[in-house]
Amino acid sequence: xxxxxxxxxxxxxxxxxxxxxxxxxxxxxxxxxxxxxxxxxxxxxxxxxxxxxxxxxxxxxxxxxxxxxxxxxxxxxxxxxxxxxxxxxxxxxxxxxxxxxxxxxxxxxxxxxxxxxxxxxxxxxxxxxxxxxxxxxxxxxxxxxxxxxxxxxxxxxxxxxxxxxxxxxxxxxxxxxxxxxxxxxxxxxxxxxxxxxxxxxxxxxxx
Amino acid sequence: xxxxxxxxxxxxxxxxxxxxxxxxxxxxxxxxxxxxxxxxxxxxxxxxxxxxxxxxxxxxxxxxxxxxxxxxxxxxxxxxxxxxxxxxxxxxxxxxxxxxxxxxxxxxxxxxxxxxxxxxxxxxxxxxxxxxxxxxxxxxxxxxxxxxxxxxxxxxxxxxxxxxxxxxxxxxxxxxxxxxxxxxxxxxxxxxxxxxxxxxxxxxxxx
DNA sequence: TAGATTGTTAATCGATTAACAATC
DNA sequence: TAGATTGTTAATCGATTAACAATC
Numbered sequence: 001x002x003x004x005x006x007x008x009x010x011x012x013x014x015x016x017x018x019x020x021x022x023x024x025x026x027x028x029x030x031x032x033x034x035x036x037x038x039x040x041x042x043x044x045x046x047x048x049x050x051x052x053x054x055x056x057x058x059x060x061x062x063x064x065x066x067x068x069x070x071x072x073x074x075x076x077x078x079x080x081x082x083x084x085x086x087x088x089x090x091x092x093x094x095x096x097x098x099x100x101x102x103x104x105x106x107x108x109x110x111x112x113x114x115x116x117x118x119x120x121x122x123x124x125x126x127x128x129x130x131x132x133x134x135x136x137x138x139x140x141x142x143x144x145x146x147x148x149x150x151x152x153x154x155x156x157x158x159x160x161x162x163x164x165x166x167x168x169x170x171x172x173x174x175x176x177x178x179x180x181x182x183x184x185x186x187x188x189x190x191x192x193x194x195x196x197x198x199x200x201x202x203x204x205x206x207x
Numbered sequence: 208x209x210x211x212x213x214x215x216x217x218x219x220x221x222x223x224x225x226x227x228x229x230x231x232x233x234x235x236x237x238x239x240x241x242x243x244x245x246x247x248x249x250x251x252x253x254x255x256x257x258x259x260x261x262x263x264x265x266x267x268x269x270x271x272x273x274x275x276x277x278x279x280x281x282x283x284x285x286x287x288x289x290x291x292x293x294x295x296x297x298x299x300x301x302x303x304x305x306x307x308x309x310x311x312x313x314x315x316x317x318x319x320x321x322x323x324x325x326x327x328x329x330x331x332x333x334x335x336x337x338x339x340x341x342x343x344x345x346x347x348x349x350x351x352x353x354x355x356x357x358x359x360x361x362x363x364x365x366x367x368x369x370x371x372x373x374x375x376x377x378x379x380x381x382x383x384x385x386x387x388x389x390x391x392x393x394x395x396x397x398x399x400x401x402x403x404x405x406x407x408x409x410x411x412x413x414x
Numbered sequence: 415t416a417g418a419t420t421g422t423t424a425a426t427c428g429a430t431t432a433a434c435a436a437t438c
Numbered sequence: 439t440a441g442a443t444t445g446t447t448a449a450t451c452g453a454t455t456a457a458c459a460a461t462c
Contacts, residue, residue, distance in 0.1 A: 007453075015407035019386060023363075033419065041388050045419090046455055053421055061420040062462040079410040086406070093307045097300035098402070103386055107403040108410065148413055149406065156230075173409035175402060179226060179310055181248050189412050191405040195305070195382060196314040198398040199293070199356065200222035202380035203286040203315065205396050206355055214429075240443065252443090253431055260445055268444045269438040420461080427454070437444080 006054045013051055014074055016041060021071040022106075033064035080108030087142065087171070089162050090153030091116035091124075091132045094177055098153060099127045112147065117158075135162070142169035152176045163190075213261045220258055221281055223248060228278040229313075240271035287315030294349060294378070296369050297360030298323035298331075298339045301384055305360060306334045319354065324365075342369070349376035359383045370397075 020040055024032055034045035034052075041048075052058055052070075055077050059065045075081040086104075088095055088111050099111050114126050117135040125131050133141065142150075142165075150171045152159050159178030166174065167188055174190045176182050179197075182190050227247055231239055241252035241259075248255075259265055259277075262284050266272045282288040293311075295302055295318050306318050321333050324342040332338050340348065349357075357378045359366050366385030373381065374395055381397045383389050386404075389397050 009453075011411050012408050014411070015401075015404040016388065018407065019401070019404065020388060023387060035419080040390065042390075044455065046457095047453090049419090049421060050454075057421065059420050060462060061460065062418045064419065077411070078407045079413060080407055084406070084410060084413075093304035097304040100300045101402070103403055104406075107407065109403065109406050149409065151402070173406075173413055175405050175409065180230060181223065181227060183247065183249075189409050191409060193400055193402065193405060194222075194226070195308070195358070195400065196310055196316065197222040197226065198382050198400060199291070199311075199316055199380075200225065200285045200287055200314065201219050202356065202382065202396050202398060203291060204218045204221070204284070206286060206291075206380055216429075242443080251431065253433095254429090256443090256445060257430075264445065266444050267438060268436065269442045271443065418462085420459105422459090423457090425454105425456075427452105429453085430449105430451070432449075433447090435444105435446090438442085 010051045010054060013043070014078055017048065017051070018071060018074040018078065018080075021067050021074065024067050025071070030067055031064050032067055032070075034059075036064075075108070078108075082108065084109050084149055085112035085145075085147055086110065086149045086151055087112055087138075087147045087166075088114045088151045088153060089116075089135065089138065089166070090114075090177075091118070091121045091126055092153065095153040096126060098151060099130060109149075111151075112145070113141065115141075138162075139165050139169045142166060142171060147171060149173045150175070152178055152182075154178060156180045217258045217261060220250070221285055224255065224258075225278060225281040225285065225287075228274050228281065231274050232278070237274055238271050239274055239277075241266075243271075282315070285315075289315065291316050291356055292319035292352075292354055293317065293356045293358055294319055294345075294354045294373075295321045295358045295360060296323075296342065296345065296373070297321075297384075298325070298328045298333055299360065302360040303333060305358060306337060316356075318358075319352070320348065322348075345369075346372050346376045349373060349378060354378060356380045357382070359385055359389075361385060363387045 020037055034048040037048050038045040058070045058073055086109050088098055091114050099114055114130055115133050115135040115138050121132045122134045150166045152162055154162055156178045159180050163182050176192050179194045184190050227244055241255040245252040245255050265277045265280055293316050298321050306321055321337055322340050322342040322345050328339045329341045357373045359369055361369055363385045366387050370389050383399050386401045391397050
């Protein structure tokens with residue numbers, strides 16, 4: 001009966017909830033409440049309960065939420081109860097940092113391949129077991145292996161062409177670090193990360 | 208008369224508009240319209256006009272917006288018509304990438320100092336002219352110099368203590384890369400960047 | 415039982431969109 | 439002038455919050 005899609009803004013908060021639950025686990029906590037989560041995240045408890053109610057009933061009246069149970073459910077909802085291979089384009093400083101980032105594995109992601117166009121990066125082992133490949137082979141390799149997610153860490157002027165190549169080859173979701181708004185057709189999802197955008201958001205309030 | 212603060216969600220779009228205008232300049236464009244901007248950004252033209260109307264009248268009926276004029280106004284509104292010194296904490300892979308990032312200078316930011324706690328990083332020149340300092344001196348240095356903005360690029364378990372030190376020393380705005388929700392008092396602004404959160408937002412839609 | 419907290423409904427609040435007079 | 443596009447108003451749409459019955 002409930003045919004309406006869950007609002008994207010709600011979906012966007014689920015990873016935050018999941019991260020908080022995983023953190024609570026490191027503190028050896030077993031039960032939490034919408035109140036406690038809200039206090040930690042700066043979100044109202046009502047909003048957290050409402051958000052979760054889109055997906056089912058995960059708590060117990062009078063008690064709260066079993067942390068492991070809710071965590072497992074959120075992982076399922078977000079489809080990170082499995083590992084996703086992610087292809088990374090760009091082996092500069094940022095690409096290097098992303099390839100070496102230890103935080104992906106525990107949260108459902110594995111950098112499966114790295115591509116660059118620069119001759120002095122191609123063939124180098126950017127991290128144990130991961131050799132930088134030539135971007136001219138990107139399309140072929142994506143089609144062959146069937147990767148669905150990519151991280152774009154190339155200069156601004158190359159980002160749109162790289163995105164086009166990826167989408168044409170079957171990639172459905174992009175995380176873009178280039179300081180440019182990617183244009184994508186409907187059916188493709190994009191998230192943008194641009195530190196200068198965030199800093200400028202902050203300076204507005206600094207008078 | 209208009210005493211109401213501009214909604215934060217509107218403020219958050221201004222840096223996107225600014226980035227698009229700067230991009231149009233690189234294409235040697237001089238005039239644009241809310242329609243064109245909206246098409247490029249995936250935002251309705253009405254929303255762009257409404258957003259801008261909170262701050263004044265920047266366009267001309269029948270013509271559109273002078274790109275340089277609107278860009279200059281947005282820079283003023285966002286307070287990036289000047290340069291901001293930013294202190295960076297964490298000199299790992301990510302800190303290294305941020306310290307070397309060429310994109311900050313043109314958008315109002317300068318990494319003024321880098322701190323780390325690791326003995327084999329302290330004293331090393333992370334980038335031309337920028338020597339990694341010992342984090343035990345962070346509080347003292349921040350108070351002395353008066354930095355107002357910081358980027359946190361330390362492991363999750365150190366992020367909150369580092370944030371506390373920074374806030375106690377007078378920092379008012381934080382950009383946090385650690386995968387944890389920082390708790391801050393009102394009056395302090397925080398933005399979070401967590402690639403895994405964005406990737407999980409994407410996987411929701413990948414079935 | 416008494417106390418606590420959920421899931422949900424209805425009310426409130428806020429943001430987006432549509433439409434158009436003004437005007438370049 | 440005719441055409442285009444702004445700035446703004448009012449209508450619509452959607453998200454958040456408050457409140458509380460249900461119940462553990």
